[in-house]
């Protein structure tokens with residue numbers, strides 16, 4: 480049985496390259512409370528390789544990441 | 560909380576990306592007020608970097624006009640600015656780099672009479688003056704008002720800087736006590752200075768201002784950073800608050816602001832060759 | 834006598850030496866442009882001749898540096 484986690488805040492960063500995708504992620508986190516979940520859509524390639532790594536480094540927790548049919552990635556992150 | 564515009568997010572992205580600065584730090588910068596004393600060798604690079612960083616309000620005070628001999632090191636002034644007031648010239652470049660900020664210009668000499676009124680309300684003061692009476696005056700006023708500041712000096716191939724948190728860390732008088740006799744002082748005009756030294760020192764001072772505002776790292780307090788560009792040897796000399804300091808010691812003898820001998824205010828009527 | 838001057842170890846041949854003499858030996862061209870710190874404490878210029886150094890002392894010459902705007 481799986482529980483569905485829903486994002487408290489959602490940001491579609493399709494087409495947003497590095498490093499602005501991370502900048503926008505950080506801005507989103509700055510407006511959220513600790514424990515809330517941020518949902519992101521990230522492009523394949525450098526964005527999915529870099530953004531999760533950076534948010535982990537800042538102490539946040541990646542809850543899930545899965546590739547969608549169009550090749551982009553859906554990522555759920557819990558704010559530290 | 561500030562709602563950053565798309566343009567601001569891009570402009571300040573390299574700050575926001577820094578873990579220790581981030582969104583909060585950039586917000587603090589945009590709300591901060593820094594006064595730069597002197598739009599010369601140290602003040603110019605500091606002013607450009609602070610403007611670029613998005614320090615929301617930057618005051619800059621200088622009564623001089625741009626001369627051709629300034630251009631070798633006073634990097635905000637261009638050949639077209641000769642005979643223009645230094646603060647207007649600097650403000651133009653600061654606004655060109657970043658229209659987001661407010662620049663306040665003061666075409667004035669700092670002296671005991673006006674300094675309190677001018678520096679009150681600023682969060683941080685960056686001393687880039689050329690003369691010792693003003694350096695001591697800035698120190699004294701900042702200590703009285705409790706405003707943190709950065710001292711900076713350059714000569715020939717050398718530079719020195721320290722940051723002072725009044726009441727907590729060594730002040731300029733703790734180590735230097737009183738201005739040297741005016742006739743012993745070699746000015747840049749007499750002694751010369753390698754232009755890039757001004758940039759090295761002024762940008763260190765700017766970094767200290769940014770660190771103070773954002774709370775990043777450890778400030779250059781209780782230590783005098785000195786360097787000799789001929790060998791590129793940097794040294795940090797440990798300093799401490801002196802109980803006998805006439806200003807911030809246990810029994811201070813300086814209890815009000817006074818202009819030191821041959822004050823800059825006197826120079827106004829008796830100009831020395833620049 | 835072994836002392837430290839501006840962070841560097843110095844061996845002095847003199848048995849007795851005061852700060853005024855040290856400034857002279859170190860060829861400090863204008864002593865008025867230097868503030869002296871002995872073991873972390875500021876020394877007033879009027880006390881240079883009466884301040885004798887001993888082994889292990891740490892002396893710093895802090896140069897007055899103006900520069901900047903003009």
Ligand SMILES: [Zn+2]
Nearest residue numbers: 730733804807
């Ligand atoms: Zn003091």
